[in-house]
Amino acid sequence: MTGPTEGERILRIAERAAAGSHWLDHRAVAERLHATQASPVHRESLRHTAFDALLRIFEDVAADATIDAVFTGIEQPGVFCSPLAAVDTGTLTGHLLDNLPEPTRHAGADLALLAAPSGRLIDVSATPASPLHIGDTGQGAAVTVVRVQRGVTAELIERVAPTGPRGGLLIIELAHDATLNHYRAVAPGATALWLGTSVRVAKGACYRANLIARGRSRARLETHVVLAEPHSRADLTGASVVTDGEHLDQPVIIEHRAPDTTSTQRFHGIGAGKGRSSFNGRIHIHAGAVRSDAWLGNRNLALHPDAEINTKPELEIYTDDVRCAHGATIGQLDAEALFLMQSRGIPEAAARQLLAHAFLRACIAAPLEAAHAEELLGALPA
């Protein structure tokens, strides 16, 4: 007996969502997604989360799309929130697709667009007095577009609750000289999760993100930043813990498309149990993006003998005049540091905890520390 083909499954996801609303030209998205299927890049980009697994996430999501958006901080001057359905469908579809770069690497984003019953636009036209909070309850797929206007600085705190399954696509557009500080905490949970963050950074604008996560039964968290214009920059940090039975796949793509652009990535991960985690940091410096400066550091600690950790920096550089440095390591706790602590009376288990905490906290920013650090730290071996 053979099941439905991948193409049929894609169409079914689209039909189910489209039955509920007509906010998007689903056919155009489905066609684009279908067209990428044969690409080897598409397969390679799904090395740690098979396309079949991705389809299953969105089949679950589309089957019971009862997602509710929870926003706080949007009722303040300078912030305007509206449903994407209010935007003309054709214009919107074109705009969304154009803003998801490299479609062959974006199967998840396309599926999220297909599965989402609706979306919303948050437009920030003046620097808000307090942070914007976004979160979702229920399960399903959501598409959120955050647009930060020229010269505006905003803070976005995103909370991904433990319930699901869910698929969320966050599209961020930073205009000239805009700054967004984006904090995201992914709670542990038994269900599958796909999250995509796609950022376009215009001239002189700056995107800063601190992304912390626990694994799920299956989790793929994609981040894609396009430094589209000169003097744009992105600074990404993140911390994650994967424990027994958990999976976490974090591909990060930074594209330097213009001269004088800067990016940094510092991600720390701990394999705390029998689980699987992977981090793929990809730096793509396009032709003409001279004086690009890119740095990537991914450090991992295997604290459990059966922790499976993959890390693979990928560099694609088409310009000579660039600075690019990267390092990826998988290691153990520093034996010398452990012994120093023990020799001062700290038992080995406590010393291990202190070192592992320090390792994670180095990549957890203050706004997430108080409320969410424990979701990571608490998963470490006692």
Add this chain to the structure above:
Amino acid sequence: MSLLEIRSLHVEVEGKPILKGLDLTIGAGEVHAIMGPNGSGKSTLANVLAGRPGYEIVSGSIRFGDQDLTALEPHQRAHAGLFLAFQYPTEIPGVSNMEFLKAALDHQHAARGQPAMNAAAFMKQVRSLAASLDLNPEFLKRGVNEGFSGGEKKRNEILQMLLLAPRLAVLDETDSGLDIDALQTVADGVNRFRAPDNAVLMITHYQRLLNHIVPDQVHVLAAGRIVRSGGRELAEMLEAQGYGWIDA
């Protein structure tokens, strides 16, 4: 009763014999100095006392007070009152000095059934110790030894010793790399520490330290054994003649 009693200690590192029948007895209230050529096994002795993994005791015994030291885990040795100031203190980025010191002290107090020190009293004590050792209080917020100069690391070891108040402090070349003023500061710290119920074992290459901290006994360690013990005059002789006479 002696505080530390080492009998006929044989130790191997990676299968290579380093200590070859070492005897040493230290009583409460005493200060002992060990001198000896590079590679003679001085740090090996210090590490064996502290219980560093990889140092295998092939035979012999180490008694600390009324306990068999070799039966204790490294942290239990600290709880029992042993302290080692490292020749090369390790850096622990990300774990602040304050956090590290508090954890160490809390565990030691708990192990001895003493109440934990409250945070304010702890901070006050650590700050005053830092001041007495000419360590900028800003160091306390930094990672343990992170970016410290050689001399600052050594002073930080003495700070830990004074805070933890051990029964036996083993100082492995704490004087190396210190300028004249820092040497005086560190020596003052050790002299303040000296008391009738504790003891100090100093490993050093230089007689000048012994001008500041006057030892009760000086031992010469060569090729894994104590080959000569005496008073301060032994250190002066070494300074004048080197170690060439030992083989004779």
